[in-house]
Amino acid sequence: MISGAGPEIHGYTEWGSQKPELPSRVINSWGIFPTIIGETRLQKPNTLICAGYTWEGIGYLYEKEAASINYAAKNDKQLTDSIISYFTQNKPYFTFIAFAEPDGAGHGNGWESDKYFNTCKEIDSYVGQIIATVDKTGLRDNTIIIFTADHGGKGKGHGGKSMNEMQIPFVITGKGIKKGYKIEESVMQFDCAATIAHIMKITPPQAWIGRPVLSVFGK
Numbered sequence: 001m002i003s004g005a006g007p008e009i010h011g012y013t014e015w016g017s018q019k020p021e022l023p024s025r026v027i028n029s030w031g032i033f034p035t036i037i038g039e040t041r042l043q044k045p046n047t048l049i050c051a052g053y054t055w056e057g058i059g060y061l062y063e064k065e066a067a068s069i070n071y072a073a074k075n076d077k078q079l080t081d082s083i084i085s086y087f088t089q090n091k092p093y094f095t096f097i098a099f100a101e102p103d104g105a106g107h108g109n110g111w112e113s114d115k116y117f118n119t120c121k122e123i124d125s126y127v128g129q130i131i132a133t134v135d136k137t138g139l140r141d142n143t144i145i146i147f148t149a150d151h152g153g154k155g156k157g158h159g160g161k162s163m164n165e166m167q168i169p170f171v172i173t174g175k176g177i178k179k180g181y182k183i184e185e186s187v188m189q190f191d192c193a194a195t196i197a198h199i200m201k202i203t204p205p206q207a208w209i210g211r212p213v214l215s216v217f218g219k
């Protein structure tokens with residue numbers, strides 16, 4: 001999602017990995033495999049970058065110090081409120097938000113349970129609040145929003161070999177993005193970071209294998 005490469009390349013292979021179990025193919029100045037957050041800092045040094053998550057496991061996977069501000073929130077509502085507050089005051093160039101509660105509901109009550117879908121509805125409302133904030137700041141016409149996930153689920157788990165566990169949404173909207181267009185080409189999780197890099201005119205690190213989802217751009 002943010003690394004532009006798969007586990008055999010970035011090296012994080014376990015749930016909750018705090019260090020890569022396999023050697024990261026390359027290491028940057030923050031001592032980890034380069035993500036879109038570190039690359040944005042390196043190639044656009046004066047931009048404001050806002051990042052945040054609810055599940056602390058995410059915090060080991062990117063260059064937290066490269067962000068202008070980084071939120072480790074107690075829950076997804078607090079995360080939303082923090083991001084909205086920072087966004088309104090600072091209008092950051094790039095914002096990364098990692099919600100966690102649908103994953104918790106999936107593990108606790110099962111994917112496709114009422115609890116899971118209700119939690120997804122809450123996330124929908126948080127996303128709505130964030131988009132309303134982008135509107136209020138007057139940045140909507142100059143913003144691209146990507147909504148995606150890092151995995152699906154089955155029963156009360158994930159990580160197995162079923163499409164329900166492996167398939168994820170990839171939704172993109174905003175400036176220069178086709179409307180009402182269904183992506184027909186193959187999109188992999190590592191293409192997300194490459195697509196963000198393409199949008200921000202950032203040269204992807206050589207070790208990334210992701211490719212930008214080019215078909216989404218245009219009228």
Ligand SMILES: [Zn+2]
Pocket residue numbers: 103104107158
């Ligand atoms: Zn999980």
